[in-house]
Amino acid sequence: DVKVTQSSRYLVKRTGEKVFLECVQDMDHENMFWYRQDPGLGLRLIYFSYDVKMKEKGDIPEGYSVSREKKERFSLILESASTNQTSMYLCASRGTGKRPEAFFGQGTRLTVV
């Protein structure tokens, strides 16, 4: 089975802190994604990466950056956390070509106080 693992289930951070959310997948997928989930808004794409060291902005990239130094790992960085970044963050990975299925991690619930 595909496994996408997020490093933390719950995080509490202070306003202004630099926050790192880590995601690892074990299926050698080229594509990795970070989504944010908020009630009534569904899943919104923050950033994605289609290859090592490659990144593309999604729909809501402001306030975030990402890093992909290895194929299996994709990190989301909040440069200076703010209270409006309190949310559930979901990582996903997907292969290419004939297997378009995307698989999600269990999510990280981040609270910024």
Added chain:
Amino acid sequence: GENVEQHPSTLSVQEGDSAVIKCTYSDSASNYFPWYKQELGKGPQLIIDIRSNVGEKKDQRIAVTLNKTAKHFSLHITETQPEDSAVYFCAAMSSSGYSTLTFGKGTMLLVSP
């Protein structure tokens, strides 16, 4: 870009009844339509998907239909059970650009015993 609308936002049914969730999409280049189930405290899990060259797909109690002309697709759950209670998301993926998934806002399904 792609826009996915999902209805209803909440759905309550009695155990044994059928449940139908509907989605529309805007990008005629979209060719892959997955459905995800998210249980409380967990990440979304892929339950069924359909590609644009198929009109219907079934897997035990769940089925998905696709109408490319009208740009809408639906999830059908028959003989619902309490464990079907969850939030369901539809998504669409375009064949153009970077092929990212765009999600609907979700449907909370509650199945009462």
